[in-house]
Amino acid sequence: GIQVEQSPPDLILQEGANSTLRCNFSDSVNNLQWFHQNPWGQLINLFYIPSGTKQNGRLSATTVATERYSLLYISSSQTTDSGVYFCAVLNAGNMLTFGGGTRLMVKP
Amino acid sequence: DAGITQSPRHKVTETGTPVTLRCHQTENHRYMYWYRQDPGHGLRLIHYSYGVKDTDKGEVSDGYSVSRSKTEDFLLTLESATSSQTSVYFCAISESSDSAKLFFGSGTQLSVL
Numbered sequence: 001g002i003q004v005e006q007s008p009p010d011l012i013l014q015e016g017a018n019s020t021l022r023c024n025f026s027d028s029v030n031n032l033q034w035f036h037q038n039p040w041g042q043l044i045n046l047f048y049i050p051s052g053t054k055q056n057g058r059l060s061a062t063t064v065a066t067e068r069y070s071l072l073y074i075s076s077s078q079t080t081d082s083g084v085y086f087c088a089v090l091n092a093g094n095m096l097t098f099g100g101g102t103r104l105m106v107k108p
Numbered sequence: 109d110a111g112i113t114q115s116p117r118h119k120v121t122e123t124g125t126p127v128t129l130r131c132h133q134t135e136n137h138r139y140m141y142w143y144r145q146d147p148g149h150g151l152r153l154i155h156y157s158y159g160v161k162d163t164d165k166g167e168v169s170d171g172y173s174v175s176r177s178k179t180e181d182f183l184l185t186l187e188s189a190t191s192s193q194t195s196v197y198f199c200a201i202s203e204s205s206d207s208a209k210l211f212f213g214s215g216t217q218l219s220v221l
Binding site for chain 1: 208
């Protein structure tokens with residue numbers, strides 16, 4: 001099946017810093033999504049982005065499907081951005097496969 | 109926020125007992141999913157449904173069954189719970205299988221002793 005790898009696995013930032021999270025996948029996809037799991041365990045859908053670039057406030061995402069990667073940018077990070085960020089891609093069986101996540105800690 | 113309610117939020121049970129988790133949605137979405145989340149394994153799909161009485165297996169379906177008698181409700185049953193099924197269980201919904209956002213419920217923490 002499709003492999004999804006996220007990097008870095010862990011990231012510590014000072015409040016106000018910018019960061020880039022990466023998601024690599026092993027096959028072509030037509031569905032890629034980014035999620036944020038907050039410290040209380042709630043999973044929030046950030047982006048549905050099979051290709052191109054989208055922005056939502058301080059967050060933006062870019063997927064280059066032909067090169068099999070997606071990037072999530074966080075600008076001017078805040079402590080509320082802490083948590084785990086997952087990307088997920090749709091495989092041939094119409095099931096989303098999740099990456100292992102990037103654990104982000106933003107320090108005040 | 110998507111209208112997804114999972115119940116119970118927490119449950120402790122003993123090995124060998126049956127357990128049923130419930131997911132209720134108010135969005136009228138066609139697709140519903142059950143995932144489990146474990147350290148080191150991330151989120152893995154257990155079963156999903158693409159309509160009333162239409163269900164299929166995910167990658168970790170052994171030991172689990174599901175039922176969907178109404179559009180809004182999707183039940184996950186552990187027929188005889190084992191300690192390996194201790195996990196956090198998430199329900200999710202989407203409008204379509206391939207081109208729509210996935211929205212998650214708040215999760216159920218299940219401990220099997």
